[in-house]
Amino acid sequence: MYSDRFNILVQKLRLLPSVGSKSAQRMALHLLMRQRTGALELAQAIQDAVEHIHECSVCHALTELEVCEICQDSERDDALLCVVESPADVFAIEHSGSFKGKYHVLHGHLSPLDGIGPEEVGIPHLLQRLSQGQIKEVILATNATVEGQATAHYLVEACKHLPIRITRIAQGVPQGGELEYVDSHTLHQALTHRLLLNQD
Amino acid sequence: MYSDRFNILVQKLRLLPSVGSKSAQRMALHLLMRQRTGALELAQAIQDAVEHIHECSVCHALTELEVCEICQDSERDDALLCVVESPADVFAIEHSGSFKGKYHVLHGHLSPLDGIGPEEVGIPHLLQRLSQGQIKEVILATNATVEGQATAHYLVEACKHLPIRITRIAQGVPQGGELEYVDSHTLHQALTHRLLLNQD
Incomplete structure (x- = not known):
């Protein structure tokens, strides 16, 4: 139904994480009905990003440079x-x-x-x-x-x-966490690695 | 942080429906880390679709033809x-x-x-x-x-x-709907437009 190109677009949109067939169809219709210019900008942005962004040769984060800004930061x-x-x-x-x-x-x-x-x-x-x-x-x-x-x-x-x-990195109860809702493994970690607050 | 092209990609992914900044960032990373070929295919699919899919001149559904297949179906x-x-x-x-x-x-x-x-x-x-x-x-x-x-x-x-x-089209209780969970407006419609099952 509709067109081959529509079906291909839906199929390719499913490559995005957490996008199922219903969402992909909604996205495809949205792009074609309401965002035709935006859609072309998105296509261009994807191509630009894939062409220019790669792994930093030192830390393996993503960067447009040979060595990323964080690695270069003295x-x-x-x-x-x-x-x-x-x-x-x-x-x-x-x-x-x-x-x-x-x-x-x-x-x-x-x-x-x-x-x-x-x-x-x-x-x-x-x-x-x-x-x-x-x-x-x-x-x-x-x-x-x-x-x-x-x-x-x-x-x-x-x-x-x-x-x-x-x-x-420390494991324990997250900020704002209420003990009642924290899982027992996290509570176990939080108790085992408890911090001494007085004395030294 | 990262690169301009990365930020542009995130920004353009937000054009998709129901995609916020967190999801867009996740999508961008996914494309760049795990789906570089797929990403280029997606870009191509978007461009092809925008170029070839338009509204049917008769019914305004989307089609690659001048008049869509449904309209042409004798x-x-x-x-x-x-x-x-x-x-x-x-x-x-x-x-x-x-x-x-x-x-x-x-x-x-x-x-x-x-x-x-x-x-x-x-x-x-x-x-x-x-x-x-x-x-x-x-x-x-x-x-x-x-x-x-x-x-x-x-x-x-x-x-x-x-x-x-x-x-x-009829309005009423959807298939599998339990009255307990159906909103009162729908129930009102369902009662008002009730169907006669015996007699004629």
């Missing part, structure tokens, strides 16, 4: 390296404004069942970067999921021989 | 015309397989407060089509919303002088 602490699973995590941490070191972006997390091992995740390149001796502390900021934890655990083992301090 | 009943608000509604009705007449697609519904009157909705073109004398019944299948009802009401008045049967 005001950031070269001795402090935050390891994350994806460029989206760099966004999130930068947005929090609470980190002034450098980043290293893995290609996701270890997932042996899917055939994703240390090589695929880019761990050899990270270890090579660490072995250059400039970095004094690695903050493991992989997700607090089973896979993220496993990846962090693997990295601790892999870095054992290096004279580098290895830390993990 | 097996469909030319005397029965279903009036809908958008091409998506044609999809929905075709999908139900319960209509074998022709369609006429309005440009949405009347919305005087937004400056959308009969002209903008394309009612003059519909009236012109009706005045050609081929159509014996018009089924008003605008949405069961306030605006859809108002549009249907306007059309009834506008067609008063024509020797055409005018009907409105």
Whole structure:
């Protein structure tokens, strides 16, 4: 029904994350009925982005440059390296404004069942970067999921021989979290890693 | 942060319906990290669709032809015309397989407060089509919303002088609907327009 080109558009829109066939059809109709100029701008923006944006050769975040702006920024602490699973995590941490070191972006997390091992995740390149001796502390900021934890655990083992301090971002009750609604595993973590407030 | 082209891509993805800044960023990262080939195919599909898909000159549904396949289909009943608000509604009705007449697609519904009157909705073109004398019944299948009802009401008045049967799709409890959860306005409609099951 309608046209082949319409069906192809719907099918290609489904490549976007969380877009099913109903949403894709709605998007296609919206573009064709109400956003024809915008649609062409979107197509152009996609082509431009794919052509010019690639991974930073140092940290693997996305950039238009050979080495990204964060890696080039001399005001950031070269001795402090935050390891994350994806460029989206760099966004999130930068947005929090609470980190002034450098980043290293893995290609996701270890997932042996899917055939994703240390090589695929880019761990050899990270270890090579660490072995250059400039970095004094690695903050493991992989997700607090089973896979993220496993990846962090693997990295601790892999870095054992290096004279580098290895830390993990804290896990506990999120800001504004009400204990009643926090899952029991998080509560367990929060109790286990409780902070001492008086004495030293 | 990141690059201008990335920000432009995020901004353009927000043209899609129901896509906010967080989703747009996720989509952009997904395309750049996992779907670079697919992204280019999507861009191409958008350009192809905008270039080749336009409104059918008869019914205003979307088509690649001058006159769409439904309008050209000689097996469909030319005397029965279903009036809908958008091409998506044609999809929905075709999908139900319960209509074998022709369609006429309005440009949405009347919305005087937004400056959308009969002209903008394309009612003059519909009236012109009706005045050609081929159509014996018009089924008003605008949405069961306030605006859809108002549009249907306007059309009834506008067609008063024509020797055409005018009907409105039934409103009532949807299939599988439990009375307990049906809104009172729908129940009111369902009771008012109740069907006689015995006698004739």
